Amino acid sequence: SRRKKIDEEFFEELEEILIGADVGVNTVMTLIDELRDEVKKRKIEEPSELQPILSEKLVEMLKGSGDDVGMKENPNGITVILFVGVNGVGKTTTIGKLAWRYKQQGKNVLLAAGDTFRAGAIEQLEVWGQRVGVDVVKQDSGADPAAVMFDAVQEAKRRNVDVLICDTAGRLQNKHNLMEELAKIHRVIQREIPSAPHETLLVLDGTTGQNALQQAKLFGEKSGVTGLVLTKLDGTAKGGIVIAIRNELKLPVKFVGLGEQMDDLQEFDADQFVHALFAGMAGTEETEGENESQ
């Protein structure tokens, strides 16, 4: 059903769509206020005129300056990519997918099994290594992850690979010691290759709510996060919190995860993402089923 006029109910519905998509609560309140002003100023009467304005604002926010969207590479040597994030968000799986992506581009890839803590974590990465056809540098379970990283960088240099992708154990951002361990991992990599890591990607579970903002803030402080990967968007969650993260912390989304298979990784597309936010909303042109794309 298409709504006929812009009234309180309409703004409420917009607010609920945004909140329901986990867009940051503060961001939503600000956006809705801005829209109210816009309606007065421009004397907008049709809901169909307002929705594109909102979409545009969101896309603009997500795109930011735009110069940080692609993956940074090391022009003269090994590109090192470090993965960080809380438990169970999809770090290891995304590493498998990204390795596959680089492999397909004809690059030489090496993986570092930096999660020496979780049961079966090393074996999980090894299975991914086999699937994709890339080698994994590892030590025993329980080893110092910084030592694994040191080994991995040496091995990457020895083999002169194009890309080294480093897995780390999941950790909650409020665990001081574990966050310090991450800072150490970061330092070790940097000591061996001064320009590295070239990307530090924070993986966020698409179903996560407001806490993701805190994750981005604290991981950013401890490991110099350069970008985000938003996973599990093959479900019905929208992952809207990245809008607040982009807005408040300036971190771009680089990739989205859309499943558990090797090729379920896509480059982030702001337009498509915002489009999916409004899928199913009354008063817009969206039709059912579109929210499955992203």
Added chain:
Amino acid sequence: MAFEGLTTRLQNVFGKLKGRGKVSEDDVNEAMREVRLALLEADVNFKVVKDFIAKVKERATGQEVEKSFTPAMVIIDIVNKELTELMGGTQEKLAKASKPPTVILMAGLQGAGKTTLTGKLAKLLQSQNHKPLLVAGDIYRPAAIKQLEVLGGQIGAPVFALGDKVSPVEIARQGVQQAKEQGNDYVLIDTAGRLQIDEQLMQEIKDIHAAVKPDEVLLVVDAMTGQEAVNVAKSFHEQLALTGVVLTKLDGDTRGGAALSVKAVTGCPIKFASTGEKIDQLEAFHPDRMASRILGM
């Protein structure tokens, strides 16, 4: 980004009262807006918030608040009590079959903490002199079986596995059979993470359910889950008839409003709180503590 607890927020609302000395309807409305925001920031689902606010407002417009010298405190008290009530009031225990073994089936989204919980529950049951058998029913995730075997090894509990070529339904069935033969009084079945909209995998877990008729079906929910928690819980409940919920990763700094959403849509008790990566970090769930946490108190 810094979160203001509900106490501060409400005190700000009613701080303006000083000198006027009377609570008006507008004051209550403004207070309710603050309660709403606090709950949304805690990730309580917006529909659940709506119902909840309506309920609280009804009580808050009564005499209690108007006559009070500390209206903020009275409202917090009302909110707190209603929240605790909604979350189940008292603590509930794990089911027990009249004739052993008690079969417990884990269910939930990817990465929620099912496998870890399977290990933790086994450890807890061992400490109560039970003999749990762990069943490796996730044949999809790379090294999922290995993960469960490592956990079982850590606590000296047997793990039943048939590799990743046998169907999970068959694995579960044979696992329960082995428990009967070898005298295990609890069977904990780990399953693969699945999206509630994945028809094939939801059918699979329904088939496991039909095959082993579990005494307890636990939905494992990551406490950091946002608005999506209601969809997940509702759908799993409709398809599987859940009997309980376990909230994981509560050792984080999330407010955990998902707890309220899940409870509100399923009506199932939240039975445990998982509070760490180590195998002994499992606690009974306390509705009153969770209420305070959601409110930032």
